[in-house]
Amino acid sequence: MKKGFSFVAWLLACILCLTELKNIFVPKWTDDLAPTYTIDGFYAEERDSLDVIFFGSSQALYGFSPMEMYENTGIKSYVCATGSQSIVCTYYWIREALKYQKPKVIVLDTWCALDESVLGDGAMHCTLDYMRFSPNKIEAVMAIDKIYDFETSPSEYFLPILKYHDRWKELTAEDFTYQFQDKDFFLKGHRVGESIYADSKSEGIIVEDPENVCDMEDYQAQYLQKIINYCKEKDVKLLLTKTALPVYGEESHNTIQKIADENQIPFLDYNMHEVWADAGMNYLTDFADILHLNINGATKTTSYMGEYLLEHDFGLSEAVKVSEPDETWNEDLKRYQEYLVPKKEQLEENIRFWEAVHANDEQ
Amino acid sequence: MSLTSLNFLVFLIVTGICYYILPKRTQPYCLLVASIAFYCMVGEPWTFIYLFVSIVSVYAGTRLMEWIRKNKPQKQKKLCRIVFVTVLLCNLGILAVLKYTNFMIYNLAYLVKLLHLDISVHTVSWAASLGISYYTLQIVSYLTDVYWEVQRPQHNFFRVALFACFFPQMVSGPISRYSELGVQLEQEHRFSLEQVERGACRILWGFFKKLVISEKLAVIVNAIYADPVGYHGLYIWTAMLLFPIQIYTDFSGCMDIVLGAAECFGIFLPENFRTPFFSRTIQEFWQRWHITLGLWLKDYVMYPILKSNHFVAMGDKLKKKYGRKIGKQIPLYIAMLVLWFCNGIWHGNSWKYIIGVGLWYWFAIIMGQIFEPVSKRMINILHIPTESVVWHIFQSVRTYIVYGIGALFFCATDLRNGAFLIKCGFLEFNPQIFTDGSFLQMGLDGYDLVMLGIMIVFAFVISVLGRNGYVRDKIAAKNPLFGGFIWIMLLVIVLVFGSYGNGYNASSFIYAKF
Amino acid sequence: MTREEVFKALDEVFEEVFDDASIHVGETTTAKDIEDWDSLEHINLVVAIEKRFSMKFTMGEVTTMKNVGEMVDIILERAQ
Numbered sequence: 001m002k003k004g005f006s007f008v009a010w011l012l013a014c015i016l017c018l019t020e021l022k023n024i025f026v027p028k029w030t031d032d033l034a035p036t037y038t039i040d041g042f043y044a045e046e047r048d049s050l051d052v053i054f055f056g057s058s059q060a061l062y063g064f065s066p067m068e069m070y071e072n073t074g075i076k077s078y079v080c081a082t083g084s085q086s087i088v089c090t091y092y093w094i095r096e097a098l099k100y101q102k103p104k105v106i107v108l109d110t111w112c113a114l115d116e117s118v119l120g121d122g123a124m125h126c127t128l129d130y131m132r133f134s135p136n137k138i139e140a141v142m143a144i145d146k147i148y149d150f151e152t153s154p155s156e157y158f159l160p161i162l163k164y165h166d167r168w169k170e171l172t173a174e175d176f177t178y179q180f181q182d183k184d185f186f187l188k189g190h191r192v193g194e195s196i197y198a199d200s201k202s203e204g205i206i207v208e209d210p211e212n213v214c215d216m217e218d219y220q221a222q223y224l225q226k227i228i229n230y231c232k233e234k235d236v237k238l239l240l241t242k243t244a245l246p247v248y249g250e251e252s253h254n255t256i257q258k259i260a261d262e263n264q265i266p267f268l269d270y271n272m273h274e275v276w277a278d279a280g281m282n283y284l285t286d287f288a289d290i291l292h293l294n295i296n297g298a299t300k301t302t303s304y305m306g307e308y309l310l311e312h313d314f315g316l317s318e319a320v321k322v323s324e325p326d327e328t329w330n331e332d333l334k335r336y337q338e339y340l341v342p343k344k345e346q347l348e349e350n351i352r353f354w355e356a357v358h359a360n361d362e363q
Numbered sequence: 364m365s366l367t368s369l370n371f372l373v374f375l376i377v378t379g380i381c382y383y384i385l386p387k388r389t390q391p392y393c394l395l396v397a398s399i400a401f402y403c404m405v406g407e408p409w410t411f412i413y414l415f416v417s418i419v420s421v422y423a424g425t426r427l428m429e430w431i432r433k434n435k436p437q438k439q440k441k442l443c444r445i446v447f448v449t450v451l452l453c454n455l456g457i458l459a460v461l462k463y464t465n466f467m468i469y470n471l472a473y474l475v476k477l478l479h480l481d482i483s484v485h486t487v488s489w490a491a492s493l494g495i496s497y498y499t500l501q502i503v504s505y506l507t508d509v510y511w512e513v514q515r516p517q518h519n520f521f522r523v524a525l526f527a528c529f530f531p532q533m534v535s536g537p538i539s540r541y542s543e544l545g546v547q548l549e550q551e552h553r554f555s556l557e558q559v560e561r562g563a564c565r566i567l568w569g570f571f572k573k574l575v576i577s578e579k580l581a582v583i584v585n586a587i588y589a590d591p592v593g594y595h596g597l598y599i600w601t602a603m604l605l606f607p608i609q610i611y612t613d614f615s616g617c618m619d620i621v622l623g624a625a626e627c628f629g630i631f632l633p634e635n636f637r638t639p640f641f642s643r644t645i646q647e648f649w650q651r652w653h654i655t656l657g658l659w660l661k662d663y664v665m666y667p668i669l670k671s672n673h674f675v676a677m678g679d680k681l682k683k684k685y686g687r688k689i690g691k692q693i694p695l696y697i698a699m700l701v702l703w704f705c706n707g708i709w710h711g712n713s714w715k716y717i718i719g720v721g722l723w724y725w726f727a728i729i730m731g732q733i734f735e736p737v738s739k740r741m742i743n744i745l746h747i748p749t750e751s752v753v754w755h756i757f758q759s760v761r762t763y764i765v766y767g768i769g770a771l772f773f774c775a776t777d778l779r780n781g782a783f784l785i786k787c788g789f790l791e792f793n794p795q796i797f798t799d800g801s802f803l804q805m806g807l808d809g810y811d812l813v814m815l816g817i818m819i820v821f822a823f824v825i826s827v828l829g830r831n832g833y834v835r836d837k838i839a840a841k842n843p844l845f846g847g848f849i850w851i852m853l854l855v856i857v858l859v860f861g862s863y864g865n866g867y868n869a870s871s872f873i874y875a876k877f
Numbered sequence: 878m879t880r881e882e883v884f885k886a887l888d889e890v891f892e893e894v895f896d897d898a899s900i901h902v903g904e905t906t907t908a909k910d911i912e913d914w915d916s917l918e919h920i921n922l923v924v925a926i927e928k929r930f931s932m933k934f935t936m937g938e939v940t941t942m943k944n945v946g947e948m949v950d951i952i953l954e955r956a957q
Binding site: 003004006007009010013014017021025151152155156161162163165168169 | 369808810851855858859860861863864865
Binding site: 507508511512513650661662665666667669670675678691695 | 916917920921923924927928934935936937939940941
């Protein structure tokens with residue numbers, strides 16, 4: 001009996017040890033897209049406090065600023081997205097998010113449903129390593145393992161030390177101390193772009209042939225449908241969207257529009273000429289690069305989204321009227337505004353530089 | 364699945380649970396099923412037929428011999444010999460054909476070339492069954508023990524089958540005798556948490572030796588031997604001196620896992636290593652290295668040869684003609700030649716094994732014996748204190764180098780390549796390679812090398828501590844908190860510093876930027 | 878032959894094989910008691926004993942005899 005007891009105690013000590021190894025060895029992705037901050041910040045949000053959650057990939061991260069939305073409309077939101085996120089992961093992240101939050105609306109940027117660029121297993125780890133261990137995570141990892149053909153084995157997701165043990169040579173103080181830091185993330189997932197890409201000359205598109213669609217991978221169609229069904233099941237309104245892109249084809253729009261129509265869900269595509277114009281998109285000032293919006297673009301996109309959500313039947317207007325001023329959100333807003341100042345200046349400078357370089361092009 | 368994989372650990376746990384939950388009398392059948400499953404997961408399932416034929420032939424042979432002894436006592440000697448030889452040749456024949464056909468063909472081709480004959484010779488590619496070199500020796504030992512009436516034949520076919528294919532020892536031995544292993548497999552084993560913990564600790568230690576030390580050393584050794592022209596001079600000798608540590612930690616680490624796994628089932632397999640690098644002579648070395656193979660060759664090859672009438676007669680003749688010493692030594696040297704030839708060729712079907720793991724050591728031992736009077740005189744003249752630690756260290760180093768030279772051929776691709784490696788070792792005297800960072804370009808960086816050095820020293824210290832009793836028993840005898848802490852630390856060391864997995868490449872995480 | 882005679886004869890064989898006139902073997906003498914009695918000398922010893930007593934040990938006995946006493950038992954059984 002005593003032997004059994006001490007064995008169980010030893011087993012618990014092992015589990016503690018493995019957990020601590022995970023905390024130390026999993027890389028802290030805090031630059032660029034910073035999935036570490038995004039995901040830990042999401043878990044740090046007060047339970048059932050969010051009205052809207054944005055999902056998708058980096059385009060959602062750059063395109064929507066929850067702080068702007070809060071300032072404009074009082075809607076509390078979060079961008080729970082990671083770079084190059086597979087739609088399979090997005091589905092499981094929606095399930096994960098709904099364990100901790102009861103948003104009225106889920107906004108899904110649909111790039112992940114059509115994008116076929118080859119993902120390395122690095123992107124998978126950025127997406128899943130910070131997801132808390134649960135049956136949901138087990139399902140997610142097994143689904144990824146079945147659909148994709150990476151060298152990684154599922155065990156590396158459940159025992160991250162197996163993947164990251166070689167990092168012992170590059171461990172820094174942050175690797176040890178991060179677990180004790182305050183995880184509150186004032187950007188609420190948003191990434192701020194201060195670069196400029198102004199070559200596209202785009203003004204949005206007009207659909208000429210609604211039947212012109214593109215191919216979707218089977219699993220992409222399957223998981224998009226799963227997302228739609230799950231949101232219905234959980235009684236959460238789903239809004240499909242596509243942030244403005246410098247280069248866009250009608251096939252991408254039509255493919256998603258068809259699915260949206262079949263399932264009677266709205267699809268807000270910023271690339272449609274009317275929306276583009278309404279939102280005030282400007283190819284000269286709003287894009288950071290060929291896929292992502294910069295500060296200007298994000299401000300316009302978020303502002304338009306906020307109005308759209310309040311004007312249409314998403315159940316938000318009442319919630320916003322009723323909600324009281326939130327101290328933590330107001331403080332985060334202050335930090336956000338301070339954070340933005342040098343970034344805005346940098347963007348202005350980049351725009352001026354670009355204009356100077358291209359001044360001669362016009363002639 | 365390799366022994367150092369998560370899959371193997373899961374397999375062990377699942378088998379262990381079944382083993383202890385099901386009624387005790389089903390334990391051998393549980394192990395037999397597990398062993399067959401193991402075979403199919405690790406080897407080619409269809410090659411199981413060869414193992415099956417071996418088991419059936421030996422079982423039939425032993426039962427037949429028993430029947431003959433009971434029912435035909437007058438003719439038993441002759442009849443039993445016929446049965447024994449037939450079954451023996453059948454088993455050795457399967458081994459020879461599957462493993463050594465290409466060796467014969469290569470030699471034939473060489474002869475054909477030498478004699479300028481116009482015959483084309485083709486090699487074959489026949490898959491051999493898993494662990495054929497090991498299980499053949501093991502099951503032949505059972506057959507022979509029954510023939511010599513040292514072992515009573517087992518009537519239950521499945522128990523004989525289990526003895527032949529008990530899964531922990533399937534791939535790398537040790538080679539057991541029926542009186543050791545078979546008897547244990549017949550008994551019923553109660554679950555003992557202490558026993559399983561002991562076994563698990565040993566498995567962990569095996570993982571440590573293999574993943575933390577051996578795999579890392581292999582990076583350096585393989586890099587050097589793959590490019591002996593680029594890595595010439597002192598590189599070659601460095602690899603030669605590092606390889607014994609690599610293969611020791613690899614093979615004995617493997618044995619730790621095997622013996623630890625068997626212990627979890629309450630089965631105690633024989634040790635295959637006993638701190639071999641502390642040996643004073645190369646002869647002693649081979650009594651402490653791959654012990655079960657040495658014992659098998661001694662009992663089933665050397666002794667029968669030396670005791671045979673021919674050899675005894677030869678010894679007598681030589682004694683009459685050349686004196687007692689020659690009369691004793693020549694038969695012995697010839698028997699040893701056969702033994703070492705067998706040791707060499709057992710390791711593989713190539714002359715490099717016959718020389719590198721065989722005849723080289725025969726030569727070294729013979730030289731040692733021949734020069735024994737000379738060296739004894741030298742020791743007396745120089746007043747060397749033969750019981751001192753310094754002398755022991757000198758002898759151990761000498762033995763290590765002798766082993767290292769043979770092991771160099773073991774690593775080479777063939778005999779010619781082995782000679783080439785040695786030639787490259789003499790191309791230049793380049794001590795600067797130790798200070799100019801060359802060893803940092805082979806796949807291990809500075810951190811890896813330092814950690815490797817520390818771990819080798821650590822393993823060495825543990826060997827010294829374990830000279831007279833298992834270290835894990837010494838730990839277990841202390842405070843349980845201390846013991847638990849030690850094993851968790853070892854687990855952390857294996858997880859963090861072990862060489863496994865696809866590795867972490869920071870550049871693959873650039874997708875974090877998009 | 879009596880048991881004592883066998884032991885006396887064995888003393889002579891041991892003395893010759895190990896080149897040591899002071900060896901005396903008893904019922905429980907084993908390889909551990911005589912310095913040079915290793916696995917190689919063991920077979921030489923067996924062969925020498927076989928010659929001396931004109932008998933043969935079986936291969937099984939060679940590897941399983943535990944001490945000199947057991948050797949003597951077998952010798953008495955088979956010696957002519």
